[in-house]
Amino acid sequence: MITTHSSQNGKYSIELHTFGKSGDPLLFIHGAGGLTGVDGFLEDLGRDFRVFAPQFPGYAESTGETNIDDVVDAALFFHQLMDELGIPTANIVGHSMGGMLAAEVAALDIHRAKKLVLAAPAGFWLDANPIPDLFAAQLDEIAALLFHDPKSPGAQLMTTIPTDFKALETMYVERVKRFATASKFLWPIPDRGLKKRAYRIAAPTLLIWGESDRLIPPIYAKEFTSRIKNSKVEMIKEAGHMLMYEQPEAFVKAVRGFLKS
Amino acid sequence: MKFTWFHLMPYRFLPEDFKEKYHSVWVDIPRKLYDPKLGHQLYNDYLDQLEFADQMGYDGLGVNEHHQNAYGLMPSPNLMAAALTRRTRNANIVVLGNSIALYNPPIRVAEEFAMLDVLSGGRLVAGFPVGTSMDTNFCYGEVPATIREKYYEAHELIIKAWEAKDVFSFNGKYTKLRYVNLWPKPLQQPRPPIWIPGGGSLETYDFCADHDYQYSFLSFLGYLAGKKVADGYWEVMAKKGKELNPYSMGFAQVVAVAETDAQAEKDYGPHFDYFYNRCLHVYQGFADAPGYRTVKTIKAGMLGQVGDRAALRREGLTWKDFVEQGYVIAGSPKTVREQLREAMKHLNCGHLMMLMQIGSMPPELVRKNTELFATEVMPYVRDLWSEYQDRWSPKRMPQAEIAVPAPVHFETGRGNGAARAKTGAQAETRSSK
Numbered sequence A: 001m002i003t004t005h006s007s008q009n010g011k012y013s014i015e016l017h018t019f020g021k022s023g024d025p026l027l028f029i030h031g032a033g034g035l036t037g038v039d040g041f042l043e044d045l046g047r048d049f050r051v052f053a054p055q056f057p058g059y060a061e062s063t064g065e066t067n068i069d070d071v072v073d074a075a076l077f078f079h080q081l082m083d084e085l086g087i088p089t090a091n092i093v094g095h096s097m098g099g100m101l102a103a104e105v106a107a108l109d110i111h112r113a114k115k116l117v118l119a120a121p122a123g124f125w126l127d128a129n130p131i132p133d134l135f136a137a138q139l140d141e142i143a144a145l146l147f148h149d150p151k152s153p154g155a156q157l158m159t160t161i162p163t164d165f166k167a168l169e170t171m172y173v174e175r176v177k178r179f180a181t182a183s184k185f186l187w188p189i190p191d192r193g194l195k196k197r198a199y200r201i202a203a204p205t206l207l208i209w210g211e212s213d214r215l216i217p218p219i220y221a222k223e224f225t226s227r228i229k230n231s232k233v234e235m236i237k238e239a240g241h242m243l244m245y246e247q248p249e250a251f252v253k254a255v256r257g258f259l260k261s
Numbered sequence B: 001m002k003f004t005w006f007h008l009m010p011y012r013f014l015p016e017d018f019k020e021k022y023h024s025v026w027v028d029i030p031r032k033l034y035d036p037k038l039g040h041q042l043y044n045d046y047l048d049q050l051e052f053a054d055q056m057g058y059d060g061l062g063v064n065e066h067h068q069n070a071y072g073l074m075p076s077p078n079l080m081a082a083a084l085t086r087r088t089r090n091a092n093i094v095v096l097g098n099s100i101a102l103y104n105p106p107i108r109v110a111e112e113f114a115m116l117d118v119l120s121g122g123r124l125v126a127g128f129p130v131g132t133s134m135d136t137n138f139c140y141g142e143v144p145a146t147i148r149e150k151y152y153e154a155h156e157l158i159i160k161a162w163e164a165k166d167v168f169s170f171n172g173k174y175t176k177l178r179y180v181n182l183w184p185k186p187l188q189q190p191r192p193p194i195w196i197p198g199g200g201s202l203e204t205y206d207f208c209a210d211h212d213y214q215y216s217f218l219s220f221l222g223y224l225a226g227k228k229v230a231d232g233y234w235e236v237m238a239k240k241g242k243e244l245n246p247y248s249m250g251f252a253q254v255v256a257v258a259e260t261d262a263q264a265e266k267d268y269g270p271h272f273d274y275f276y277n278r279c280l281h282v283y284q285g286f287a288d289a290p291g292y293r294t295v296k297t298i299k300a301g302m303l304g305q306v307g308d309r310a311a312l313r314r315e316g317l318t319w320k321d322f323v324e325q326g327y328v329i330a331g332s333p334k335t336v337r338e339q340l341r342e343a344m345k346h347l348n349c350g351h352l353m354m355l356m357q358i359g360s361m362p363p364e365l366v367r368k369n370t371e372l373f374a375t376e377v378m379p380y381v382r383d384l385w386s387e388y389q390d391r392w393s394p395k396r397m398p399q400a401e402i403a404v405p406a407p408v409h410f411e412t413g414r415g416n417g418a419a420r421a422k423t424g425a426q427a428e429t430r431s432s433k
Helices: A040-045 A071-084 A097-108 A139-146 A153-159 A165-186 A194-200 A218-225 A248-260 B036-055 B077-087 B107-119 B133-139 B147-163 B202-211 B222-239 B261-279 B295-299 B308-314 B319-324 B333-347 B363-381 B416-432
Strands: A002-007 A012-019 A025-029 A050-054 A090-095 A113-119 A205-210 A231-236 B002-006 B060-063 B092-095 B124-127 B168-171 B176-180 B194-198 B214-217 B249-257 B328-331 B351-355
Touching: A002 A071, A012 A040, A025 A040, A025 A071, A025 A097, A040 A050, A040 A248, A071 A097, A090 A097, A097 A113, A097 A165, A097 A194, A113 A248, A139 A153, A165 B295, A205 A218, A205 A248, A218 A231, A231 A248, B002 B036, B002 B092, B036 B060, B036 B077, B036 B363, B060 B077, B077 B092, B077 B107, B092 B107, B107 B124, B107 B147, B147 B168, B147 B176, B194 B202, B202 B214, B202 B222, B202 B295, B214 B222, B214 B351, B222 B249, B222 B328, B222 B333, B249 B261, B249 B333, B249 B363, B261 B319, B261 B328, B261 B363, B319 B328, B328 B333, B333 B363
Parallel strands: A025 A050, A025 A090, A090 A113, A113 A205, A205 A231, B002 B060, B002 B351, B060 B092, B092 B124, B124 B194, B194 B214, B214 B249, B249 B328, B249 B351
Antiparallel strands: A002 A012, A012 A050, B168 B176
């Protein structure tokens, strides 16, 4: 279900996707691309959890992005949103840029995350393993960066250029809007000091990574596990950076298994 | 009509197969392609050309800022402007300009421009571009979503620093300074004229109109394609009730003069090809970072000038097409006179930024172009817009009061060491007195 949530007395208007009616609350924080609108893994998770998946300000119909300058603003936005939604503590799952923000949410207030799942999260930079520049990548290059199999139907769906001019313009404008907001956390290098704060994360944490992630290579998992006390890693086979779209069943199984244990 | 001789200072020695073999002329162009020995000669040739333009009676000498590229070799145009102040006497020094969001703190720009203005006897035009996406976002790491906000704040600080009578504090979002107290201050009071180079962002029209700045449209698509932008600008000016004074607009145009139309094609065609196919070979991914242009501008259909999409529009065009579509105003003096007059009237433009050295053009051809234009074209187009007052050119010191550099004498066959030894000895003598 998609609803509009007015946050902080209208400072933000948030397009909120919800799935499931019962179970523990689960907050999903999407990556730089945003929710696609066809997010089967969330629907699946909705069978066991009450899933709250907001489009971040600046994404789709969500507004208020000019109020957010940095990761601290973003983390506080989520703290406030959780309070307003009546889920001051929840399982928090974040993907890529959303993983970086989820880690900040959990580090800046250790009572927010019951359990934490970071799927191919951003937040660190290794000179020996630089993360390719997604902002400069063209659509044909993006598929190869994001998917284990760029020719798979899922990959094609996300990276095909529409032939209709109006659809193309809409897609282009939406991409500009989303990536412009993402640039506040990721440009030019996706390191905003999480390394100083990650030690605060108290929630049991699962790092989950696609084996063939070419955007943020799995070697980055160690940056998280070495700093987060109670953490472990699970690898997903035949999956790239968009693991929850490429291998939704394996992804949901891993998340559910961890949160239910 | 005013004429500014504008130099991009391109690298002239990119390989033949550059477009096929290399990713981009900007941002990640391999460093091995730059030869500093050739570069030494280039910089000196280019300064010679600007100095020659001063001798030939051009109104302004233009330089600008770009980073990590072979398209324009001036990461700091202020250094070139400083060099120009010493060996030119007449022309204005048009620095178009400094990308003010890149300087920390931005008063660095206020200081350097004040230095240039004092040094040149009040001949400075201060340009404040946002800067291309390649320069600002990709090379200098500025966050695309906030660069415009940072630009506006830097502008506010610089103007205040120039105009303030006393020390002040500045509590900005991006810059915080307890003491702002500009030394030296500009010779032109309260400040040099300001020109804003733009590439078609809608916000820039308003910005220029609201501050009474000159809007310089820097495009290489020529005057026919430039019409859309010019019209957009004049529409905003009219809506705000401003005078539609042609001198409040500048326009960049490639101009190439030869003895005949056919000779112009022969002389300039290959260098033109070099410019479009090598100097403008920018990887599409670097052309326009998401957030660099506002959604409003994108929706207005303002197209980028570099990258694949712009290149595609030029694909397969011949010299004749380039001339007909107005990318270049080229030909015999007669042809250029007629076309130029028509073009400037078409755009209602009073300040022409002339690109007379382009791509791989060698010094002798640049000299010919500069001289032919000055003698055979300029006098015939000068009268255009004479009924308007140009309020956007520098208010300089009277010619007679401008300091003249002392003559220097170079002895041949003297190495560095010997020269240093001599000065050293003199210094000792002086200090012992």
